[in-house]
Amino acid sequence: MESGNKGSALLLALAGFAILSVGDGLVKSMAGDWPGTAVSALRYVFGAIGLAAAVAIHHGRSGFVLPRPWLQLGRGFSVSLATICFFMGAMAMPLADATAILFTSPMITALLAAIFLGERTPRAALGAIALAFAGVLVVLRPNVLELGLAAFYPIGAALGMAMLMIFNRKAAGAAPALVMQLLIAGLATPILLAAATLLHLSGAPQFAIGMPSTEVVVKCLGVAVTGTVSHLLIYLATTRISAALVSPMTYVQLLVAGAISWIWFADPPDGATFAGAALIIAGGLWLWRSQRVRDLGGAPD
Numbered sequence: 001m002e003s004g005n006k007g008s009a010l011l012l013a014l015a016g017f018a019i020l021s022v023g024d025g026l027v028k029s030m031a032g033d034w035p036g037t038a039v040s041a042l043r044y045v046f047g048a049i050g051l052a053a054a055v056a057i058h059h060g061r062s063g064f065v066l067p068r069p070w071l072q073l074g075r076g077f078s079v080s081l082a083t084i085c086f087f088m089g090a091m092a093m094p095l096a097d098a099t100a101i102l103f104t105s106p107m108i109t110a111l112l113a114a115i116f117l118g119e120r121t122p123r124a125a126l127g128a129i130a131l132a133f134a135g136v137l138v139v140l141r142p143n144v145l146e147l148g149l150a151a152f153y154p155i156g157a158a159l160g161m162a163m164l165m166i167f168n169r170k171a172a173g174a175a176p177a178l179v180m181q182l183l184i185a186g187l188a189t190p191i192l193l194a195a196a197t198l199l200h201l202s203g204a205p206q207f208a209i210g211m212p213s214t215e216v217v218v219k220c221l222g223v224a225v226t227g228t229v230s231h232l233l234i235y236l237a238t239t240r241i242s243a244a245l246v247s248p249m250t251y252v253q254l255l256v257a258g259a260i261s262w263i264w265f266a267d268p269p270d271g272a273t274f275a276g277a278a279l280i281i282a283g284g285l286w287l288w289r290s291q292r293v294r295d296l297g298g299a300p301d
Contacts, residue, residue: 011242013249021256023226024099025264026088026219034216036087037199038209042194042217044083046224052135055182058212066183067174074167076187082160083188083197089153097139098271099257100277101154103250105130106284116166116220124290128283132268135279138272177235247288251281 030039055063066072089098107129113119136155144151199207237246245291254277261266
């Protein structure tokens, strides 16, 4: 029975992480039709409405609370930064490249945890961080001159995700999981709407917002749905087995992103992407293993 639970949990996690990349493919398919800033704002409008309905059904009025407001605002800002930067990056560069760079987030989280939470950084974490950022340089090398600053959008997304992890740790237990998801969406939505508006008013052509087509609106709804479903599947997986076992499954995103990039956009990953992704994955697994050993009471690497 335990083996069956573990197998089903891993399948849930794999499906959840794969669906995340499907949503990213939808984002990339809107490149040139609508700016990433506007897509991220509309995606969270849909997400916030759906989550509000879910909270109302499951928790009633008691679910609409705002515990520890400043931490919740930090969570909203962090996910806003991550979403805008990743959507802009996915539109500007190959999806596999943007996804690979996003996976430096755990290493950035380890650095921020040492700085802001006073957590001791094991030697393995420092090695993993160096390995992952070497991977970023390899992935970016063919793109920096062609894309300019846009090549660094995924690094901003990774920083936003790392900040979110730090704020999540500080806010843990403040409310039920579904309410916490609503809080992050509810606070990210006005931030994203304000950012999209201000960048539109800047006059920069890449941020200009026109009237979206029906196709764009439907795709934004699809991104919101895939994001919600994927997070639900991953959450269900963690209720059956430990998060430590679920965590490595996240790398299926890279495989699916590479396949989508190749099949959907006729943009197969090149040697630099494979090499850089391998370094980033190696750094992530090294960090994961060192943290798991420490959690089990062993000596850190």
